[in-house]
Amino acid sequence: MSKKQCIYCGTTERLTESDIIPDALTNARIINDCVCQDLHNSKMTEKFESIIAKRLAFMTNELDIKSSKSKSYANYSASIEIEGNKYEAKKLKGNDDFLKKGKVLWNKEHTQAFGDIDTIRAIAKSNGINESKVRMINSNDIEFIKTLKIDLEVFFSVEMYRQIAKIAFEWYCAQNKVSRKYEDFNEIINYIVDGVGENIVSIVSDIDINNTFNEYCNSGSHCLVGYVSNEGDVNVFVDMFGIIVYNVKICNNILDFCPNNCLLQKLNLDTTRQSFRLHDYNDLPIDMISTFSAIDDRFPQPIINGVKVYVPTMSKDVSGHIFFMKLLRSLSNGFLKECYYTEKIGNTLINNIEELLQGSVVHRKALKRFVTEKINFSKGIALSSTGTDKKSIFIYYLLFILGKQNPDKMNKEILEKIIFDNFGNYQMIITDKLCEEIKDTILKDDNYRSIIIIGSKKVLDWQ
Numbered sequence: 001m002s003k004k005q006c007i008y009c010g011t012t013e014r015l016t017e018s019d020i021i022p023d024a025l026t027n028a029r030i031i032n033d034c035v036c037q038d039l040h041n042s043k044m045t046e047k048f049e050s051i052i053a054k055r056l057a058f059m060t061n062e063l064d065i066k067s068s069k070s071k072s073y074a075n076y077s078a079s080i081e082i083e084g085n086k087y088e089a090k091k092l093k094g095n096d097d098f099l100k101k102g103k104v105l106w107n108k109e110h111t112q113a114f115g116d117i118d119t120i121r122a123i124a125k126s127n128g129i130n131e132s133k134v135r136m137i138n139s140n141d142i143e144f145i146k147t148l149k150i151d152l153e154v155f156f157s158v159e160m161y162r163q164i165a166k167i168a169f170e171w172y173c174a175q176n177k178v179s180r181k182y183e184d185f186n187e188i189i190n191y192i193v194d195g196v197g198e199n200i201v202s203i204v205s206d207i208d209i210n211n212t213f214n215e216y217c218n219s220g221s222h223c224l225v226g227y228v229s230n231e232g233d234v235n236v237f238v239d240m241f242g243i244i245v246y247n248v249k250i251c252n253n254i255l256d257f258c259p260n261n262c263l264l265q266k267l268n269l270d271t272t273r274q275s276f277r278l279h280d281y282n283d284l285p286i287d288m289i290s291t292f293s294a295i296d297d298r299f300p301q302p303i304i305n306g307v308k309v310y311v312p313t314m315s316k317d318v319s320g321h322i323f324f325m326k327l328l329r330s331l332s333n334g335f336l337k338e339c340y341y342t343e344k345i346g347n348t349l350i351n352n353i354e355e356l357l358q359g360s361v362v363h364r365k366a367l368k369r370f371v372t373e374k375i376n377f378s379k380g381i382a383l384s385s386t387g388t389d390k391k392s393i394f395i396y397y398l399l400f401i402l403g404k405q406n407p408d409k410m411n412k413e414i415l416e417k418i419i420f421d422n423f424g425n426y427q428m429i430i431t432d433k434l435c436e437e438i439k440d441t442i443l444k445d446d447n448y449r450s451i452i453i454i455g456s457k458k459v460l461d462w463q
């Protein structure tokens with residue numbers, strides 16, 4: 001077998017594992033090991049990966065995605081409203097960073113400050129401001145409204161398009177075990193490496209396709225789909241965070257050395273994933289049938305009118321197959337690509353981002369982060385009866401239930417069961433009413449502080 005080459009330049013020297021989706025944008029790692037270290041891994045990071053990671057920090061931070069290479073979450077800017085006054089907060093890392101000792105927030109005009117009382121007094125003194133102008137408030141009793149600065153343009157930037165092309169190309173090659181450079185990919189390679197060429201990446205504005213992706217992809221997850229168009233060219237859809245779908249043209253026709261052209265991989269925020277790799281869409285039904293396992297002997301077999309009824313159990317999830325079939329229907333009608341920003345795409349994107357950031361996606365990393373940032377094991381729990389931060393109260397409640405159950409070992413199934421048993425669903429909107437109810441349940445229990453501590457310890461021990 002010939003030596004592996006870089007899929008961009010053909011070198012056999014210093015090949016490395018390239019993160020197909022930049023490490024800073026996902027909790028689920030997928031790699032291509034046929035990329036050279038210097039020119040086509042590190043250089044790409046400089047050219048656009050780090051720019052994109054920085055500009056998307058407002059989202060990745062909220063979604064509790066952290067690059068494995070860095071110790072902390074990416075920082076971002078926000079405006080914090082406290083009792084009707086707005087303050088500018090820059091370089092936030094943790095959710096409550098602005099409450100930290102020594103930290104001071106200023107309003108835009110730089111006429112009013114909020115922060116640690118000793119620091120504020122010192123500032124007042126050095127500016128000759130009367131002590132009476134300094135007011136002390138208990139941070140547990142006030143509400144903070146955090147407004148994120150959403151960077152929409154990043155989704156339409158050249159850097160983003162090249163980033164998306166890189167994700168699609170490296171993924172497609174990995175799915176087909178491509179381990180050398182081929183001329184057939186020159187168009188997309190030139191676009192990724194030098195930004196030369198056009199119509200490689202477009203934003204999908206087709207409403208049916210967007211809806212189909214929305215139904216299948218959970219908030220915050222990434223989804224990649226490889227398919228062959230009516231015209232015979234090979235493409236990959238890239239759904240980023242479940243909020244925007246790009247189409248990437250990989251090459252003009254099916255290539256002998258790339259036999260798999262019906263491809264799917266979904267990477268969820270909680271690091272779980274779903275995937276299949278098939279020759280073409282004709283294989284979908286066969287693959288689906290093969291996922292129904294033979295008759296399961298453990299299952300009760302009732303006898304109806306003397307006929308034994310067998311219940312086939314599914315050995316794996318087929319929702320991806322169904323999703324792909326729905327996509328095929330839209331694809332056969334031809335679909336709308338748009339290369340540039342339109343108001344329609346902009347509005348859909350804003351809605352999707354808002355929905356994503358307002359929702360609470362509870363997973364292991366998010367819970368661990370919450371406990372690390374908010375639970376003070378020595379001082380106790382700062383849960384205020386007037387607090388209305390729904391996301392926090394919801395997690396306090398999960399910790400409370402977890403502490404009550406006090407399971408031997410924490411795992412994903414236990415968390416899912418708690419959510420399902422208490423809310424009857426895996427997905428929910430935390431309304432004002434629900435928020436009040438769960439808060440009351442916690443505060444009614446005289447031992448809630450110690451119970452939450454027990455739950456928090458379980459989360460920290462969760463492997």
Ligand SMILES: [Zn+2]
Pocket residue numbers: 006007008009010011035036039040
């Ligand atoms: Zn290379």
